Amino acid sequence: MMHSLIQLSIIVLLLPLLSFVLLIFFNRRLPRNGDFLAVGILGATFAISAWIFWDVIVIGYDPSFKLAWSFNWIDFGDVPGVGPLQIKMGIMIDNLTAIMLAMVSLISFLVHVYSTGYMSGDKYYGRYFAYLGIFTFSMLGIVLSDNLFSIYIFWELVGLSSYLLIGFFFEKDSAADAQKKAFLTNRVGDIGMWLGILILYSQFHTFGFEEIYEHIKAGDFHMSQAWLTAAGILLFMGCVGKSAQFPLHVWLPDAMEGPTPVSALIHAATMVAAGVYFVARIFVILTVDALHVIAFIGAITAFMAATIAITQHDIKRVLAYSTVSQLGYMVLGLGVGAYSAALFHLLTHAFFKACLFLGSGAIIHAMHHEQDMRWMGGLSKKMPWTFVTFTIATLALAGLPLTSGFMSKDAILAGALGFAEVEGGGIYYLIPILGFFSAMLTAFYMGRQIWLVFFGESRTHLKPADEHHGHDDHGHHEVHEVPWAMRMPLVVLAALSVFAVFSPDPLDGAKGWFMHLVQTPETVVAADVQHENLNNAHHDASVAQGENKGASAETAAVEHVSDAVHGAEQENVHASVAAAGHSVVEEHAAPHATDDHGDEHHGPVFNDPRQAAIAHAAHENHDPAIMYSSIVVALGIGLALIVYVFGFINPEKTAQRIRPLYLYSFNKWYWDEIYDATVIKGSLLISKLLAWFDNNIVDGIVNGVGALVRKFGTASGGFDQYVVDGMVNFTAFFVQTSGAAMKKLQTGKVQTYLVMALVAVTGYIVYYFVQVM
Amino acid sequence: MYELPSGAEIQNIVTVLKSSAAYYIPEIYLSVLFLVLILADLIFGPKKHHLLSVTSLIGLVGSLWFIWQQHAIVGQEIFFGMYVVDEFAIFFKYFFVLSGILTVLLSMSSDELNSRVSGLGEYYVLVVGMVIGMVMMASSTDLVMILVSMELVSLAAYVLTGYLKREKRSTEASLKYLVYGAVSSGLMIYGFSILYGLTGETNISEISSVLLSRGYDPVTLMIASIMILAGIGYKVGVVPFHFWSPDVYEGAPIPVTAFLSVASKAAGFALLIRFFYVAVPHGAETGALTPGSEWLLLLMILSVASMIYGNVVALWQKNVKRLLAYSSIAHGGYILLGIIVMDELGTQATLFYLLSYLFMNFGAFLVAVIIANKTGSENIEDYRGLGRRMPLAGAAMTVFLISLVGLPPTVGFIGKLMIFSALLAKGSVFVWLALVGILTSVISLYYYMLIPLNMYLRESKQLLPDTIKTGFLPQLVTACLMLLTLYFGIFFTPLSDFAHFAVTLFGNQLY
Amino acid sequence: MLSLIVFLPIIAGLIILAVPSSQKQIIRIVTLLAALAQGALAILIWQGYDPSLPGITAAADGSLEGTFQFVERLPWITLDLGNFGTLNIEYFLGVDGLSITMVLLTALISIIAVLSSWTIQKQVKGYFILFNLLNTAMMGCFVALDFFLFYVFWELMLLPMYFLIGIWGGPNREYAAIKFFLYTLFGSVFMLLVMIGLYFSVIDPATGDHTFSLVAMASQENYLPGSIFGPESVMWRYAAFIVLFIGFAIKVPMFPFHTWLPDAHVEAPTPISVILAGVLLKLGTYGMMRINFPFFPEVFQASLYVIGVFGAINIIYGAFCALAQSDLKKLVAYSSISHMGYVLLGLAANNSEGMTGALYQMFNHGTITAMLFLLVGVIYDRAHTRQIDKFGGLASYMPVYTGIVTVAWFASLGLPGLSGFISEAFVFVGAFSSELTRNIAIVSVLGIVFGAAYLLWSLQRMFLGKRNPDAVYELQKDAEGNEHIHFHDWKGKNDLDGRELAMLVPLAAIVIILGVYPMPVLGLITTSINKLVEVLSPVVLTALN
């Protein structure tokens, strides 16, 4: 009998699928194309997952909560050399899962509601909700999976649904291109992920996360450690594709061809975050090298996307690049070991970015599908609701204090600083630096956006005629606020972007429930394989533990009821180590230690020296991080004000002045052009070549032969049509020519025949004589 | 210098002759038939060709009964060992009579013969004569007898080939056949004379015993056997003694062509087996050739040459008869493979192959006759679009050709199977021969498929009626042959047992 | 049972022979009934099949039929070969995990093919007679356990196929037909020699006579020392393995021998393409698994890497060639070359995952490619062209068609949740798990991307976007102003009609069900596969000589 939560989660998983099935087959027959059905089902989905959330998070407030259930999916029987072999499918619920469940189903539900307004009157209205259904299904599948195989399955399925939704307006060629691009780019990433899965499977003959962790912990990984690192990086490639990390980020901006609510749901809040979620799932098997790669990829992505976002005109593209940039943050966070921070950012970002996209959708809706910010402006008065919610979300994104975004981003940056410290500085400081710089840019371009969209005068009339595409007849209609169906989600999401939701302390997310419940897991990669330039980290940790040996005893003795030990016991970690960790934390977190309830004690406790070191370094760098980030954010916003509000600097002129840089950013670093010139053109060329090869070489060993055969063929009365090409060609050619030669012997003169026969006879006799003699 | 035999000896001779006559009934019967036909021809005049044909048909069928009688008395040497009645001979008696019957049937359904102005006088007479000759070829064990029987066959064949006097092709064919045949038999007789000189014997079994006992000069023996081989090779039409066959086959009336390509070829093989197995020494173990048995190597060369040449040149043929002529050269090569193995299985395979060849080749020629009757042409081009219009003929032709290629489920496939089994049963010695056979049979697919391809895949240029009626008799025969080809392709036990029954010469004194 | 399922079509053919050729409908229905009966029998066999029996080799007690099921074994031909003892040919039918899946597939595909043959108008009688003959031959190949019988069925397929392509095919049909015929015959004649050689090398443990039984040949103990393929004659065993492999590889078709396939497919009428891709190609790999590999395991071991490389070449090469095609049917043909490459790769893995994947891929490729060709046929019937750039924007006007096309296309590119994915996945799993073929697997993974590339590209060019200016169809506005598609001289329903749905929907359902829960098929084959892997494993080799 499986646990009730499991049953609930299965129901949660299947409900959206039901919605898909119903709508894809019956949408034409249902009233309103059955949108009420979809919304209702999603409402139920959200309700149940909220229940799970309540049960897991609020009732049982337990960091080590974990629940798993699985069944035999494929039974290979008794495999020679391996023994009985089954492939299991299953469900695993822990805190992260519960939170993700709630988040995904909530946003999905909101988007459904929103779409009833936004998509109303579309030709394929019903089909749209069906697609949303299958997307929600596969996304929930990713969240609930307990093994690599099923996660890969759902991974591809979200790919499919994103493909379908991006190309929802498939009659637009741009949309069709975008969907193909998205799918293929993701496939490239998936290849890597698949290879990574293969590496792990080939060692352990299982796909389950837990089993794999166990095996690695037990040191059953028999290939060289390089393979383990490779496995980590390859698995990460899946995330690179799905979460649009450099160098596979190119598809996400184009994905904005899809309906805006879709952009909000898939390409901002949930699917793109799946990559991060996946890396978090496999976090424990990542070797140090793999983590470094991840960190740098994240940093580069964050920075690059931010620089591009500055110069974009399309309101959705700006948001898209900011999404890429934020995802870069999360990946960076995981790379530097700020596990819970990264996931925290995932959550917060999901809300405010969804809010931003829905807001932009509202704007576009109101502006009659005008997406270019240059022709907007002055909307604050016309659409107050949108304005307010949009602004709150923007502040969260820019990372101003009192917002959720501030806490999470700050935590990540702190982790980055600590990481750089532990790794011994040098190149590693690049990561936090890029992080902070991108933070500034983020503040800048968001300020720019807010200003261009909401303030100043309406610039609709400035739009040059030639840029009017399709909707110019509505071009100058009156702009007014969107209907409630679209307003409500904005409000909810904006509300969820406030710090109070996550943590009592606006400055420190670590005090919040999230950071408590989602804690960095202990790595399973044996310490001896850990990276070598950690001597200082080792030292650090050992010192920390050394000087607390004594303290630990008495700490344990004195405050044995303290949460730390409590937590430690829950984690089944040896008390002294726990105390050591705790005191490490306490010592270096002196400033906050004065707090009456010791949330900061809940920093996880590590055997692995590196993780321990990073953890406490991160904690140490918490305040500096706050400081720096506030500064850079202030700088960014200030710059935005200077440029756009006070107009001290004219953007156009500046752009002219630094034209190459401007163009470089405006053209997205030319990635599309590069890929098109190399990968796409290349493979098409190869395919042409091979096809030619197939037709002319393989299929007719040498063209010349074929031609010759045809010549002979025509001579022999259309024989060529039966003489086939390829090797047969060659044979036929050979056979024919020999035949042509031989048939000449048949002269028709009987005496010649006799001569030949006699020659044969005498010839053989002579040959025989020669032999005998 | 020679004194006359005494009365006792003469008495003895007479008794032997009397006793021998009892074993000679089928031949006698056939000779009677021969005479009866001549008389009928003289009495009723040549215009009554139905009468003649039916008479000869019944007569030939009747002869089967007499042959059946001989099963009881196998293994007899008669006429002072000039002639023998053994399973091998009986097999071929059946074979030749059967082919004679089929030839008569073909002739009955062939318009080019029946429309002949001066009637069909002595045509069937000659056919029966040929049958007699071939039957004797298969049973004779004395050089003289061999010579006589062969000449009997040849002379009849010359006339039959040239039977359509007014046709250029026919005349030309007969002339070439005559000249070539005469010279080959001349060669053979010369070879016989040398062999006689070596041994002083004309009975082949005594020749062999003398050779073994007294020893011999291998070179001389070799020359003799090569010359004899030339003579027999011309009968079986293997490269390089085949040159006459395409022209003759093309020129002769189709039934005669069929008869020559199956029966006289088979007679040649019968002679080949009997003579070379018995008379001249052969390598006891393959590979190691005892002196004087290098003709085995020669046989290999001949068979490979025939398979390649026949199949390759056939690719170029546009006339069905000529195409089948080349194909029959190739098949001669395949049959030789069976003989080369020089053992029981090989002989069995050879005989089986001959049987299968009987069915499929006569079938193919029969369809050729039917179509020639309708279109008056033997060119492949003129077969276009006939498959749909003559469903039976088309289907049958396809089956026969598939069988000639050697694909299951036809009797031709089993023939090839047994030949190759015989080769491979010797281990890896003969694998190369098998490979040649296999590959050439792939080549043969090209040209055999030309005919169905034209019949089915192409539409005829000139307008044809939607269905073409053909006579009942030819249809019946075609259907029977087709069914037999298929049936024996699936249940070939009877045929193969028959063949196995026939491998025993002189009560199995060989091997 | 098995005899019935094999010879039902022949019976139908004979019945048709009696029907006057004007009664087209009766002829069609007779064939359909035969196919349906065959399907019913197949289901009965499936139900009665006991997955715990491995098959492949003789039972422990040495009885040849022991581990097989639905066995029918009677002496067919026993010849007295004088001092060679007797030639024993048996009528020996039976199924094990390898064949049962293929039997099911064949039954399914032939039903579908009959339905899609409904549109054949020319010489209906001849067509269906040949069709039934072909059907019997295919079914027979899969259940025959006697090499001779197998060979007979194998060759029996050629002629009907030749005529079906040659008479009912496209403009260039003669060429394609004879090409198919010659290639396959070239491959199979060598098989004949090897078959005879095996006969003289193998004895039936029960009787001690030589035997053609595939089962006896599958266990090395039955090989006579000193015979041509005896344990110690290494050279001949290698030669035999190679020629057999080539013979089967031509059917697969494997890279250098594949050129007959695109021509045959492009020229063949839709139902024949369906059968060709759905069943005939499988015969190649089935032959490898049943005959080629278990008879010469040590050679197989030695040539794993080569086989894998050829598989990889097939995958990538086929994908690239498909990418370049402008004719939709040719694209699909190349795609099936690519997909059969996965089978080869899985076989080269030589472990349970890989082999299971390969066999499962054979099944799935059968169903999926059948769908693809049917869909191509649907559009060809309407538009009389298959040029991809002659369409565009179909999705707006033929939604149902587009929907099924999408399912088929994504199944073909291995989308999870559809059956193709699982088989490909396990092929990769297997290939990667074996040290030997690991790097080959890594390379072949590229096939996933390019597979997606050509399929999505064609999907976009034909269905998405708007109507191409030079498209072959017109658009007509009706009363309320929404557009409808119109093909020249096409009277029928523009979107899929009932018959087409009847063909396509079941296939789609199978593809989806087996993609979600593969055990219905995998459950049948795993035991046999494990047995096969055991037979092929080096352990056996040490036992041998």
Added chain:
Amino acid sequence: MDFFNTIGLNHYLVISAILFGLGLFAIVTRKNAIVVLMGVELVLNAANINLLAFSKYNGGMEGVMFGLFVIVLAAAEAAIALAIVINMYKTFNTVDVSSIDSMKE
């Protein structure tokens, strides 16, 4: 020396060999059909000489019998041959063997 003094078997053999060669030569070189047939006769007679010689020197009557048969057969052959040649002259208006090659290749 002996060779020239006493006539022995070899002389016959040599003669017959020469005759044989001449016959073949005539067959393959002469155009006229009749002459070709005479060549055939030469070949047969060469064989006959062999047979008789052997029969004389090795004893036994078979050779003689054989010779008789050969003569008879030669006669029969000649009869048919002449008939065919006449027919050929009727159809082609020539007896030139080498000119008749309508069927070839």
